Amino acid sequence: MESLQLFISDFFKNKGQHVFLSLLVTKICAFAGSLLIIKLLPENVFGMISIVASVFAIFLPFSGFGSQQSLLRYGALQENDFDKKQLSTFLLKEGFYRQLFLSVIFLGVAFIYIEKYGDILVFFLFFSIRFIGFYFLNHLQSEARIFGNNMRFAQLTNTVNIAGLIFLLLFTYFFGIRGYLFAIALTPFVALFYFRRENFVSLKLPSAKFKNKEMSKYGLFSAGTALLSDTLFSADVLLLSFLMNAVSVASYKVAILIPANITFLALAFMQSDFPLLAKNFKNKSFLQNYITNYYKIFIPLSAGILLVGYIFRQEILNLFFNEKYVANSPVFFILLTGFCLNLLFRNLYGNLLSAVGLMKTNTLISFFTLLLLLIFSFFLVGKFGVMGMAVSLTLSMLIGGFLLIFSFYLYWKDLK
Numbered sequence: 001m002e003s004l005q006l007f008i009s010d011f012f013k014n015k016g017q018h019v020f021l022s023l024l025v026t027k028i029c030a031f032a033g034s035l036l037i038i039k040l041l042p043e044n045v046f047g048m049i050s051i052v053a054s055v056f057a058i059f060l061p062f063s064g065f066g067s068q069q070s071l072l073r074y075g076a077l078q079e080n081d082f083d084k085k086q087l088s089t090f091l092l093k094e095g096f097y098r099q100l101f102l103s104v105i106f107l108g109v110a111f112i113y114i115e116k117y118g119d120i121l122v123f124f125l126f127f128s129i130r131f132i133g134f135y136f137l138n139h140l141q142s143e144a145r146i147f148g149n150n151m152r153f154a155q156l157t158n159t160v161n162i163a164g165l166i167f168l169l170l171f172t173y174f175f176g177i178r179g180y181l182f183a184i185a186l187t188p189f190v191a192l193f194y195f196r197r198e199n200f201v202s203l204k205l206p207s208a209k210f211k212n213k214e215m216s217k218y219g220l221f222s223a224g225t226a227l228l229s230d231t232l233f234s235a236d237v238l239l240l241s242f243l244m245n246a247v248s249v250a251s252y253k254v255a256i257l258i259p260a261n262i263t264f265l266a267l268a269f270m271q272s273d274f275p276l277l278a279k280n281f282k283n284k285s286f287l288q289n290y291i292t293n294y295y296k297i298f299i300p301l302s303a304g305i306l307l308v309g310y311i312f313r314q315e316i317l318n319l320f321f322n323e324k325y326v327a328n329s330p331v332f333f334i335l336l337t338g339f340c341l342n343l344l345f346r347n348l349y350g351n352l353l354s355a356v357g358l359m360k361t362n363t364l365i366s367f368f369t370l371l372l373l374l375i376f377s378f379f380l381v382g383k384f385g386v387m388g389m390a391v392s393l394t395l396s397m398l399i400g401g402f403l404l405i406f407s408f409y410l411y412w413k414d415l416k
Contacts, residue, residue, distance in 0.1 A: 018154035020268035022161075027261045029161040033168050034257055035320065037180060038250075040172050047241075047249045049180075051113065052123040054237040056131065059106045063135045064095025066221075068142040073278050073357070075146030088143045099135040103128045126181040133188030140191055150272055156194050163190045221359035225350075228366030232373055232396065236389050239377050244385065252386045254321050255328040259335040262305060266298065266347040277355035284415035287352070294348055302340040309336040331390045338394030345401025349408045361407050369400030 037046055071091045078084045110124035137160060144153040164187035171179030236256075240249050273290070280286040309316070313329040313336075353362045373396040380388030 018151050019272040022154035022157040023264040023268050025158050026161050027264045029165040043250050050249050050253045051241045056127045065098040067091040067095030068138045071142045103131050126185040129185040137188045137191035160190045221363050225362040225366050228370050236393050243381050254325045255331040256335050259339040266343045270351040281356040334390040338397050342397050349404035365403045369396050372396040
């Protein structure tokens with residue numbers, strides 16, 4: 001019990017509560033935004049938005065080809081603030097040019113869908129602008145974290161999300177789908193208000209000493225892992241868009257909306273503690289104590305979420321969405337089970353592997369998990385529809401989680 005108290009005490013000492021609240025605000029704003037567009041826009045339009053947003057979610061982790069992930073790990077390992085700032089400057093410049101190239105590729109994906117969904121190119125155009133804005137937002141978030149400034153991270157995140165929700169409500173209400181597209185494109189650029197003057201000046205400073213293959217490889221594997229992990233939570237929607245129709249996509253999206261958002265509970269700890277985990281990546285007892293204390297919190301929490309979700313599954317769907325979606329309650333509970341297991345396995349051990357530098361292993365397991373989803377859905381969606389996709393995703397996440405546990409154990413047992 002004393003170690004758990006120390007674990008929680010360190011969380012608050014690192015201003016982890018600010019990270020937790022900012023991620024809570026992020027999830028609330030995203031959830032509220034989804035509710036708004038469900039109610040304000042036609043179902044077929046919401047279905048097309050879900051398709052584009054799913055492609056966007058696949059590309060987003062690759063923002064800057066992993067420059068933000070490299071900054072987060074290698075920035076935490078720098079010995080002084082000057083080197084951290086220099087590294088941040090170097091990666092900001094290097095990543096931006098790659099980001100522009102990636103945004104063009106993202107826009108090109110629209111032509112895969114344009115024959116079936118005629119107006120979708122416009123959606124992709126506005127989301128590509130949003131993609132560039134997220135590059136600056138993610139970089140500034142990573143920079144705040146390597147300096148241990150979780151309060152600044154929270155302020156930045158809260159400002160962008162609250163402003164985004166306000167933009168979304170006002171522009172969508174008054175201008176419909178055009179207003180929605182303008183709002184989502186504008187929102188991440190609010191982060192530039194936190195881009196200090198010294199950032200512009202320091203762009204001219206030399207940073208050649210940071211050019212090394214190890215950091216580049218870590219960034220690419222880290223981006224690849226995040227890409228594959230997020231693809232897992234977008235591939236389901238994309239597969240349904242090909243195998244079924246936009247109405248089925250909308251129905252599935254409603255069922256997964258609440259379960260997918262519970263992961264912020266684990267992310268609050270991992271986001272706050274990642275620099276500390278990176279510094280202690282060879283400390284066997286520290287890692288063991290971290291896992292033990294994590295489970296002391298999240299096993300009871302996951303059990304409570306599942307119990308409430310099972311008892312009130314129909315009431316939850318009716319309250320937050322619409323009576324017509326109550327029939328999706330079995331799908332909702334299966335997905336809730338999958339994401340509670342995700343809290344205990346994939347979220348924890350995936351982040352631990354990232355913190356200790358085993359990104360290649362993480363990437364391979366993420367790829368295998370995605371492959372499992374494709375295989376399971378091929379057999380189950382045609383027979384069981386939306387329910388088949390929920391089962392496919394849950395099984396894939398569970399097997400992937402077991403592989404992550406085994407891989408981390410192999411690393412941990414060899415530590416002195």
